[in-house]
Amino acid sequence: MARLDSGGKGALVEIRNLDKKYHRGEEEIDVLRGLNLDVEKGEFIAFMGPSGSGKTTLLNLIGGLDAPSAGSVRIAGEEISALSGRKLAAWRSRHIGFIFQMYNLIPVLTAFQNVQLPLLLTGLSKPERRRHVDDALALVGLSDRTRHYPRQLSGGQEQRVAIARAIVADPTILLCDEPTGDLDRASGDEILNIIGKLSKEFGKTVFLVTHDPVAAKRADTILHLDKGTLLEYAAEKPIASKAEESPR
Numbered sequence: 001m002a003r004l005d006s007g008g009k010g011a012l013v014e015i016r017n018l019d020k021k022y023h024r025g026e027e028e029i030d031v032l033r034g035l036n037l038d039v040e041k042g043e044f045i046a047f048m049g050p051s052g053s054g055k056t057t058l059l060n061l062i063g064g065l066d067a068p069s070a071g072s073v074r075i076a077g078e079e080i081s082a083l084s085g086r087k088l089a090a091w092r093s094r095h096i097g098f099i100f101q102m103y104n105l106i107p108v109l110t111a112f113q114n115v116q117l118p119l120l121l122t123g124l125s126k127p128e129r130r131r132h133v134d135d136a137l138a139l140v141g142l143s144d145r146t147r148h149y150p151r152q153l154s155g156g157q158e159q160r161v162a163i164a165r166a167i168v169a170d171p172t173i174l175l176c177d178e179p180t181g182d183l184d185r186a187s188g189d190e191i192l193n194i195i196g197k198l199s200k201e202f203g204k205t206v207f208l209v210t211h212d213p214v215a216a217k218r219a220d221t222i223l224h225l226d227k228g229t230l231l232e233y234a235a236e237k238p239i240a241s242k243a244e245e246s247p248r
Ligand code: ADP
Pocket: 022, 023, 024, 029, 031, 049, 050, 051, 052, 053, 054, 055, 056, 057, 058
């Protein structure tokens, strides 16, 4: 079970006293303040919170797309903030799959070519790449759309291609930033079904940012970002105490 204090040991994701500040001119914005979180392999966590509460910032820190102002993010025993450049990029390609609200597919590439992109950085042979891409597109139900370009797909289908791209290199962790935010309920539900399957059947550790309480209910644990730290949401699923106040 996810824990919000700093007492856990050996979780897949261990976040300790995480601070993130941004500077905008003279102004300093304290986005995350002494945030603690432990997440076990295979857990499915939903992050909720108002716009500007730091949900994207937190996902970016877990995925090594941004560096903490203070504190630590350890994943599988490795301190992410200590990595940089090629080491960080290599670590990310092994461990992290990103899924964004706006899909971020490359318009001049087919579904197959978009999904294949992350594999071009690996040493896989062409037939191996083809097998992985075909498997990923089959998993999201798009085996019949491999030659289509993004503009020839619906929003829901584009997001399924983006999921296939996120999982093609078999990452440990999936970071999903409002993946259904731009979709109607039916297409959104399909996306959530796939994400749920990746958690339950494939053992992926999933972090889902969403505004939608119905979507959040798919997760094992719902956490709220509040004043730069995390609060437990679902009273019927108790998970340890309120986040510690970090001394400052
Ligand atoms: P959310 O995803 O919950 O809407 P964000 O993590 O995107 O929130 O942003 C949290 C706060 O940090 C906001 O006030 C935002 O304006 C600010 N912020 C985010 N990224 C940057 C940045 N690169 N530079 C300056 N301020 C930023």
